[in-house]
Amino acid sequence: MLAIKLWNFFRGYAIIKVEGLAIEKFxxxxxxxxxxxxxxxxxxYTTIVAKVSLRGFKEILPYARKTNCRVFVLSKKGFPFLALHLKRRKMLVFGALLCFVLIYIFSTFxxxxxxxxxxxxDKEVVIEKLSKLGLKPGISKFAIDIDKLETQFLIENDNVSWIGINVKGTNAFVKVIGKVKPKEVLxxxxxxxxxxxxDGIIYKMTVLExxxxxxxxxTVKAGDIIVTGIIEKPGLETRFVHANAEVIARTWYEVYADVELKKQVxxxxxxxxxxxxIILGNNTITISPKKVDFKTFDKEEKSITPPNFPVKIxxxxxxxxxxxTLVVSYSEAQNIAFQKALENLKNVLSKDSKIVGKKENATVIQNRILRANLIVEVLENIGIEEKISYIQEGNID
Structure with missing residues (x-):
């Protein structure tokens, strides 16, 4: 079917209207x-519209006269008519060809x-250093050696472990991975x-070393020693060990969350x-039927052209x-605020932490905001390692 349509387009065809009382006979x-x-x-009942080839149009005329039908040409379509039209508008053809040439040239940058x-x-630092090495907007693709540029960038930047440069269309996608300092583990x-x-109250404690x-x-405060690594026994030499223990304590958190009772949407x-x-490089052509004079508006943006096309529409x-104005009821706002406060707390707690109790309180501020105050009791491991300073805690004699 597509092949037939293409064939008719290149040969040319006419859209015709036939009027008469003997349409079926015709x-x-x-x-x-x-x-x-x-x-x-x-x-x-007396009118049809159809498409016919240029040769077929000449052949149907005798049968139209034979059946007393009248044939009108509504429009002419296809390559022959398009070529004739363009032949009369040589500057348009020249402009189109020039446009394609420019698009090709710009696509090589x-x-x-x-x-x-x-x-x-830092992205800005990376962009600046790449620019010094030759990779910057407006540079020809043929003027840069990607492999050489990547190697030179790694040589000049000790804090970078890997760089990858991928050129797609008129875009260069750069990924830079910095070196990670190994975390100090005792x-x-x-x-x-x-x-x-x-701070907390010790609920359960297992000492392994x-x-x-x-x-x-x-009751302990933040920074208090719970298990010491300095072992002192009467008559025995002081030993220093790597203390190891799980300390589960009851701790308390106080969190807040606000919800507007009246908000504007x-x-x-x-x-x-x-x-x-129409965007070409740093140049933009704007086509607008009229000025946007709305006081408030939402903006939707959609690219019509493919992602890597040199000309962006x-x-x-x-x-x-x-x-x-949207009004939220007190009970609904209260539920939202408490849930929001609890979610904020969960983002802070470790996965092993367990909430065992909570106290809720809500207040309204200036008849506009509901503030939820949540005091939560948690069971969590509060023990962390702290390196022993021999000079302060041990005898080095």
Whole structure:
């Protein structure tokens, strides 16, 4: 079917209207004589619209006269008519060819550099250093050696472990991974204490190595030693060990969350304005039917062209919005606020922590905001390692 449509397009065809009282007889005659017409559409009892090739148009005229039907040409389509039209508008053809040539030339340049930085690498610094090495917007793809540039970048930047540059279309995608400093982990042979990371009451304690300084039921403050790695026994030499213990304590957190009882939301009206932008490098052509004069609006943006196409066509739709006051009931706001406060706390707690109790309180501020105050009791491991300073805690004589 597609092949037939292409064939008819290159040969040219006409869209015709046939009027008469013997339409069926007319159609039967041309079909009997193998004259091909297509897309036949009946408009009324005495009128049809159809498509016919240029050769077929000449062949149907005798049968139209024979059946007293009149044939009108509504429009002419296809390559022959398009070529004739373009022949009269040589500057248009020249402009189109020039446009394609310019698009090809511009597609051989890099116009945008996108940097993805990992492990505390500054994007701006990367862009600046790449620019010094030759990779910057407006540079020809043929003027840079990617492998050489990557190697030189690694040589000049000790804090980078890997760089990858991928050129797609007119875009250069750069990924830089910084070197990660190894986290200091105390060796099992290195003496340490177990201290409290926050205030609490010891609920359960399991000591695997070291000597307990606190016991179950004791109140501890952040920084207090719970299990010491300094073992002192009468008549024996002082030993320094790597203390190891699990200290489960009852701790308390106080968290807040606010919810507006009255808040303003914006809803779309039926008014909108569409703007088309043609972007080529740093140049932008804006096509707009009128100025966007909405006081408030939502903006939708959609790219019409493929991602790597050198010329970017963007369609922007501005939807007018109007303010509306949304009222939230006290009970609904209370539920939302408490849930929000609890979620904030869960983001802070470790996975092994367990919430065992909570006290809720809500207050309204200026008849506008509901503030939830949540006091939560948690069972969590508060023991952390602290390296022993021999000079302060041990005898080095």
């Amino acid at each position: 159609l039967n005659l041309i079909m009997a004589n193998d004259i091909y017409i297509w897309d036949v559409e009946r408009k009324s 890099i116009w945008r550099i996108e940097v993805e930085a990992v492990n505390n690498v 060796s099992k042979d290195e003496p340490c204490n177990i201290i409290a990371k926050r 070291g000597e307990a300084v606190k016991k179950v039921g004791d 914006f809803e779309r009206t039926n008014n909108s304005i569409t703007i088309t932008k 963007v369609k922007e739709v501005y939807h007018e919005t109007k303010a509306k």
